[in-house]
Amino acid sequence: MRTIEIKARCANLDTVRAVLRAHNADFRGTDRQTDTYFRVRHGRLKLREGRIENCLVYYEREDHVGPRQSDVTLVPTVPGSPLKEILAAAFGVLVVVEKRREIYFIDNVKFHLDTVAGLGTFVEIEALDRDGAVGKDQLFAQCQLFLDRFRIAPPDCVEGSYSDLLLSAPRASDSPQATRQTSAEARKTS
Numbered sequence: 001m002r003t004i005e006i007k008a009r010c011a012n013l014d015t016v017r018a019v020l021r022a023h024n025a026d027f028r029g030t031d032r033q034t035d036t037y038f039r040v041r042h043g044r045l046k047l048r049e050g051r052i053e054n055c056l057v058y059y060e061r062e063d064h065v066g067p068r069q070s071d072v073t074l075v076p077t078v079p080g081s082p083l084k085e086i087l088a089a090a091f092g093v094l095v096v097v098e099k100r101r102e103i104y105f106i107d108n109v110k111f112h113l114d115t116v117a118g119l120g121t122f123v124e125i126e127a128l129d130r131d132g133a134v135g136k137d138q139l140f141a142q143c144q145l146f147l148d149r150f151r152i153a154p155p156d157c158v159e160g161s162y163s164d165l166l167l168s169a170p171r172a173s174d175s176p177q178a179t180r181q182t183s184a185e186a187r188k189t190s
Contacts, residue, residue: 001071001072001073001074001128001129001130002069002070002071002072002128002129002132002136002139003069003070003072003126003127003128003129003139004067004068004069004070004126004127004136004139004140004142004143005061005067005068005070005124005125005126005127005143006066006067006068006124006125006143006147006152006157007122007123007124007157007158007161008122008123008124008147008150008152008156008157008158009120009121009122009156009158010113010121010122010123010150010152010156011121013102013113013115013121013123015150015151016111016113016123016150017102017113019146019149019150020104020106020111023106023149024106025104025105025106025111026104026105026106027102027103027104028052028103028104028105029051029052029102029103030100030101030102030103031050031051031052031053031100031101031103032050032051032098032099032100032101033048033049033050033053033097033098033099033100033101034048034049034050034096034097034098035047035048035049035096035097035099035162035163036049036084036087036088036093036096037093037094037095037096037097037163038087038088038090038091038092038093038094039091039092039093039094040058040091042060043058043059043060043061044057044058044059044060044161044163045057045058045087045091046097046163047077047083047084047087049077049079049084050101052103053103054076054077054078054079055074055075055076055077056074056075056077056083056087057072057073057074057075058072058073059071059072059073063159063160063161063164065154065157065158065159066154066157067140067143067144067147069136094163094167095163095166095167097116097117097162097163097166098116098117099114099115099116099117099162100114100115101113101114101115102114108127108128108129108130108134108142109125109126109127109128109142109143109146110124110125110126110128111123111124111125111126111146112124112126114162116162116165118166118169119162119165119166119169122158122162123150123152125142125143125146125147125150127139127140127142127143
């Protein structure tokens, strides 16, 4: 699956909710998710555990500010399976991300309104092309359209993933228990 995505800090999620309601977004629910990232040589591998979404996700993407392409492989998982323990033993845990996520859709565009422990509030826009029918240019245009509608300024856009932000953040008492390293150190050891 090809996705074009944007992640941005968002101080006022109510503004984004109002825009989504005005465009008749389909609200899929609120999920409490734990993403466990594992040490891998290339890309990112995480196990997502939640009430709505449970899956193993491997993805590769360039980290830069603004819309960016991700090539994603997603495999549904069963809650409570021993998969996390197996992956932790095989690869080692890099970091754990805890978040509260509201999930919305407008056609092929997925929106996440996230409150991430230790980091704050964010909005993610993911334009999805599951079968190659949409095309890369259209996916970029869809992301830019909603970036504009949400009035997200370029300085609010985030370059990496939540895992990168947590790894580079100073220790905080409300952060999840995780291995803490700088992103550069993590990349050298993985």
